[in-house]
Amino acid sequence: MKGLPHVLGLWKRKPPPVGTTPADVVHTENKLRLLRYRRSTPATFETPVLLVPSLINRHYVLDLLPQKSFAAWLVQRGFDVYCIDWGTPGDEDKFLTFDEICDGYLGRAIRSAARSAGAQKVHLLGYCMGGILTTIHAAVRPSHVASLTTLAAPVRFDGAGLLGSWTRSPTFDVRSLVNAYGNVPWTLLQSSFHMLRPTLTLSKMVHLLDRAWDDESLDGFLAIEAWGNDNVSIPGAFYQRYIEDLYQRDLLARGEFTLSGRPARLDAIRCPTLAVTFEHDTIVPWKDAKELVDRVSSTDKEWLHLQGGHVGAVVSKSASQKLWPKLAAFWEERDGAVKEAPAKKGRAGKAPRTPAPNTTLQSGR
Numbered sequence: 395m396k397g398l399p400h401v402l403g404l405w406k407r408k409p410p411p412v413g414t415t416p417a418d419v420v421h422t423e424n425k426l427r428l429l430r431y432r433r434s435t436p437a438t439f440e441t442p443v444l445l446v447p448s449l450i451n452r453h454y455v456l457d458l459l460p461q462k463s464f465a466a467w468l469v470q471r472g473f474d475v476y477c478i479d480w481g482t483p484g485d486e487d488k489f490l491t492f493d494e495i496c497d498g499y500l501g502r503a504i505r506s507a508a509r510s511a512g513a514q515k516v517h518l519l520g521y522c523m524g525g526i527l528t529t530i531h532a533a534v535r536p537s538h539v540a541s542l543t544t545l546a547a548p549v550r551f552d553g554a555g556l557l558g559s560w561t562r563s564p565t566f567d568v569r570s571l572v573n574a575y576g577n578v579p580w581t582l583l584q585s586s587f588h589m590l591r592p593t594l595t596l597s598k599m600v601h602l603l604d605r606a607w608d609d610e611s612l613d614g615f616l617a618i619e620a621w622g623n624d625n626v627s628i629p630g631a632f633y634q635r636y637i638e639d640l641y642q643r644d645l646l647a648r649g650e651f652t653l654s655g656r657p658a659r660l661d662a663i664r665c666p667t668l669a670v671t672f673e674h675d676t677i678v679p680w681k682d683a684k685e686l687v688d689r690v691s692s693t694d695k696e697w698l699h700l701q702g703g704h705v706g707a708v709v710s711k712s713a714s715q716k717l718w719p720k721l722a723a724f725w726e727e728r729d730g731a732v733k734e735a736p737a738k739k740g741r742a743g744k745a746p747r748t749p750a751p752n753t754t755l756q757s758g759r
Contacts, residue, residue, distance in 0.1 A: 412620055547678065
């Protein structure tokens, strides 16, 4: 799939550089690589930041362009920054389970990042599916988690927008899909996202023509399109449980999900927690992502709600002025001093609710 730039003849233009911030591989496992972005000076802050992207998309969305790289911006801010590159699964990976990825791969990456930085814990940032993984991991394995930040990551799925409706349809047979393909093809996954907004390609074409004279805008557009058409297939066994236990049964919100046989309860999360949601997110409805701050037991929790969509709100110029500074400030204020609330009794999902927002930032502190 060549995407909109090819349709418009922009394939003749030299593609902008993506994912170019210098980094070293400090840990590998199967296809996974743990990247540590290079610093020319010692980090200012004690606790490193670990960026965890979705398995569906390439990691460089967080390092998109030299002037639009969240990873590079954090390095300049003084953080020791790590990022997981999940790699591309081969046919032999179709039996990788949810537990092996969320508990095993992610857990070892967390410990490797902390050890490499000479720290005990890491600030976890999970984007989209990466946020689901980090949330579940933090609920079961909190030892090396200094704080949890999620970007557009749902924790309840009984709504989940159109994606939720489609996965709960009687005609969607996830087991037959996995049995037929092994790894779920990225083309199938991408098609489902395109169907969420069937007129998006036409809309982008119109806006692109309006900005074709602006080289900076054009490079930004082409970089996002390159990333958007560089997707990854998902191990079949992982995908099957992801759909059945989360989207179809909503076990995480019901307090019945398990990781490696251990309960993964949201009210077991007691580290500082920040949930970021976006008003116009068609992939993850903001209410399903905001639920995290309603469910965790931490008394140090915040909800940041911004305008924008699932991708644009994270990588745009506006993000560098609004979202990125908020994230950095959250980690800076908690550097080297992690406080945990005592465990609360009661049914899962019954933590005190935060008030409805009347500003963009809500604090539970």
